[in-house]
Amino acid sequence: MRLRDFGLRNGINEVIVITKGEKLNTAPIGIIVENENSVFAKSKLFPSHTRSNLEKGSFFVANVVNDAILFALATFEDLGEEHFESLDPPILRGSLAFCEFEPKLEGSITYLKLLRGKVLRNEVRAVNRGFNAVIEALIFATRLKLNPKFAEKIKECYEIIERCGGEREKLAMEIIKEKTGIL
Ligand SMILES: Cc1cc2nc3c(=O)[nH]c(=O)nc-3n(C[C@H](O)[C@H](O)[C@H](O)COP(=O)(O)O)c2cc1C
Structure with a gap:
């Protein structure tokens, strides 16, 4: 078993x-991999519900997802149970794979060891710049308070989403517009 088996x-x-506090918490997070043939990874966690749940002993389950709307919703709020196809283990609808990690917090870094995982779907999709632009826009949206100039970057992403995105990317863009107020 190695990280690359699960994408x-x-x-x-x-x-x-997905972590658990009083209820399930969902958040986009970057998992940093230095050796994809190993079971070890890490992530840098800023103060958030995800982080405080881990500090209280929560599990750490990563879902590999290629749905722009799920990413947009999870960035701004917690996905409710209707978005899950399984609660134990927690798997979001349409998830391509899930991986459960053992998390160890050391300062801002969380060290991760892969415990188990499963590929759930084998879906082929060519690179879509609209999807990538949704992810970029979401990152800028979560950092908007640090730098108001990111509003311009988000607008540049909208242009790409309009040109290259499919329906779900365009719906994700509407969510970003509604949640950030950047039109
Ligand atoms: C694509 C993407 C990747 C992100 N990666 C991280 C990350 O690696 N670490 C982090 O602390 N926040 C990251 N964020 C921001 C969190 O997802 C965001 O702060 C979220 O609202 C936290 O939710 P929570 O408070 O429910 O845990 C990322 C956001 C996006 C859109």
Whole structure:
């Protein structure tokens, strides 16, 4: 068993991480992989519900997802149970794979050891710049308070989403517009 079996490759892998506090928490998180043939990875966690749940002993389950709407919703709120196809283990509807990690927090870094995982779907999709632009826009949206100039970057992403995205990318863009107020 190794990270790449579940789609986690060298570099930063954007996934949706599910943790548990009083209820299930979902958040996009980058999993940093230096050796995809190993079971070890890490992530840098800023203060968030994800982080405080881990501090209280929560599990850490990563879902590999290629749905722009799920990414957009999970960025701004927690996905409700209707978005899950399984609660134990927690798997979002349409998830391509899930991986459960043992998390160990050390300062801002969380060291991760793969415990188990499963590929759920083998879907082929060519690179879509609209999807990538949704992810970029979401990253800028979560950092908007740090730098208001990111509003312009988000607008540049909208242009790409309009030109290259499919329906789900365009719906994700509407969510970003609604949640950030950047039109
Ligand atoms: C694609 C993407 C990747 C992200 N990666 C991280 C990350 O690696 N670490 C982190 O602390 N926040 C990351 N964020 C921001 C969190 O997802 C965001 O702050 C979220 O609202 C936290 O939710 P929570 O408070 O429910 O845990 C990322 C956001 C996006 C859109």
